[in-house]
Amino acid sequence: MISGQALQIIGPNGCGKTSLLRILSGLTLPAAGQVYWGEDLIHRSAGAFRANLAYLGHRPGLKADLDPAENLKTLLNLGTTVADDLESEVKQGLDMLGISARQAMPCRQLSAGQKQRAGIARVMLQKVPLWILDEPATSLDQNGIGLLCKIMHQHLAQNGIIVFVSHQDFDLPAGSHQTLDLGESHG
Amino acid sequence: MADHDLSMWSAMWSVIRRDLLISFRERGDILQPVLFFIIVVSLFPLAVIPEPQLLRQAGPGIIWVAALLATLLALDGMFRPDYEDGTLEQIILSAHPLSMLVLGKVVAHWLVAGLPLVIISPLLGLLMQLPVDAIVILLLALLLGTPALSLLGAVGVGLTVGIRKSGVLLSLVILPLYVPVLIFGSGAVHATLSGLDPSPHLLLLAAFSLFSMALCPLAGASALRISVN
Numbered sequence: 001m002i003s004g005q006a007l008q009i010i011g012p013n014g015c016g017k018t019s020l021l022r023i024l025s026g027l028t029l030p031a032a033g034q035v036y037w038g039e040d041l042i043h044r045s046a047g048a049f050r051a052n053l054a055y056l057g058h059r060p061g062l063k064a065d066l067d068p069a070e071n072l073k074t075l076l077n078l079g080t081t082v083a084d085d086l087e088s089e090v091k092q093g094l095d096m097l098g099i100s101a102r103q104a105m106p107c108r109q110l111s112a113g114q115k116q117r118a119g120i121a122r123v124m125l126q127k128v129p130l131w132i133l134d135e136p137a138t139s140l141d142q143n144g145i146g147l148l149c150k151i152m153h154q155h156l157a158q159n160g161i162i163v164f165v166s167h168q169d170f171d172l173p174a175g176s177h178q179t180l181d182l183g184e185s186h187g
Numbered sequence: 188m189a190d191h192d193l194s195m196w197s198a199m200w201s202v203i204r205r206d207l208l209i210s211f212r213e214r215g216d217i218l219q220p221v222l223f224f225i226i227v228v229s230l231f232p233l234a235v236i237p238e239p240q241l242l243r244q245a246g247p248g249i250i251w252v253a254a255l256l257a258t259l260l261a262l263d264g265m266f267r268p269d270y271e272d273g274t275l276e277q278i279i280l281s282a283h284p285l286s287m288l289v290l291g292k293v294v295a296h297w298l299v300a301g302l303p304l305v306i307i308s309p310l311l312g313l314l315m316q317l318p319v320d321a322i323v324i325l326l327l328a329l330l331l332g333t334p335a336l337s338l339l340g341a342v343g344v345g346l347t348v349g350i351r352k353s354g355v356l357l358s359l360v361i362l363p364l365y366v367p368v369l370i371f372g373s374g375a376v377h378a379t380l381s382g383l384d385p386s387p388h389l390l391l392l393a394a395f396s397l398f399s400m401a402l403c404p405l406a407g408a409s410a411l412r413i414s415v416n
Contacts, residue, residue: 025280027280027416028416029416047282047283048282050282051282053280057273058273059271059273059276060273061276063268064272065208066208066212070205074204075277077200077201078198078201078277080194080282080283081194082197
């Protein structure tokens with residue numbers, strides 16, 4: 001993968017798309033093969049790799065008892081570079097994803113789509129080069145998918161890298177969008 | 188480097204603050220271990236002959252066993268909710284040392300599930316007819332010993348968090364590790380009751396807690412990585 005490129009992984013259910021993403025993010029150890037970030041094995045220099053990684057899994061990683069802003073602040077505090085005005089950045093990010101009206105509501109009262117939007121806002125605010133997104137368009141409405149697309153455009157324009165699994169067709173710049181079909185290799 | 192250290196502490200602090208905030212919003216969950224502790228201990232005077240002499244002899248042991256069980260009851264809450272909602276993955280993917288974040292989770296857990304047991308223990312000491320000096324030692328022993336219970340527990344929960352219905356397995360893994368805390372903890376109170384110096388027991392308890400604090404976050408971090416693999 002090179003900067004400014006997006007890789008979309010497609011394939012039939014159960015063919016190992018999520019497993020591939022978990023291996024790439026370092027959550028799962030591969031049975032064979034190695035994953036490199038730049039020159040380094042990701043398991044050798046795990047801290048340096050993780051400082052560059054934003055991962056959005058099946059579960060968006062929100063605590064049901066906290067509201068979206070509290071959730072995002074906690075998660076962003078786990079990073080190595082925390083913005084000085086975290087409060088307003090989180091507010092802006094949530095505004096952009098269209099969930100600011102529900103900011104003071106615990107996440108248990110949000111719909112699946114709203115939670116997914118909060119997850120996307122978190123990835124965006126992490127401000128790191130590598131995004132690994134597992135079905136980011138899940139539960140999103142048309143408007144949400146449009147927003148996601150726009151955010152991914154911006155990230156690629158800033159020389160980011162995106163690896164994602166989705167069955168959705170994304171309207172990404174043609175030169176920077178590749179597709180990997182895991183179904184094909186198995187015949 | 189100093190900057191990096193600072194952000195590590197702030198990451199750890201944000202984990203502690205988040206867990207305390209969640210516990211505060213789910214107040215019913217905090218009360219459970221304490222109520223369990225009180226009820227288990229108060230069953231004994233009802234079940235055995237309520238002879239002050241007998242209660243005094245058995246009291247320290249009963250209180251400590253009940254404290255172990257109450258801790259065990261609350262342990263699963265340390266990582267399982269995080270595992271289920273995906274926040275554990277985010278914690279593991281943090282660039283900071285996972286062991287420090289695990290230590291943060293243990294600190295928050297002890298404040299919510301361990302400290303209340305320590306605070307309520309004098310009341311149970313009175314129930315067990317313990318003299319005042321023994322109650323003071325009981326309080327001290329629990330204060331020094333319960334952190335080790337939470338720390339060791341983190342390793343056990345880390346290992347079993349990926350398993351459904353892991354309650355019994357967790358007890359089998361953890362309770363044997365709690366034995367030293369139980370022995371020195373009740374030993375300190377027994378020593379006071381027999382007019383001996385309890386400080387060797389207390390010092391050993393403190394040493395055990397410090398030892399756990401050095402090793403358990405590392406072991407817990409490895410266990411968690413294996414569990415989410």
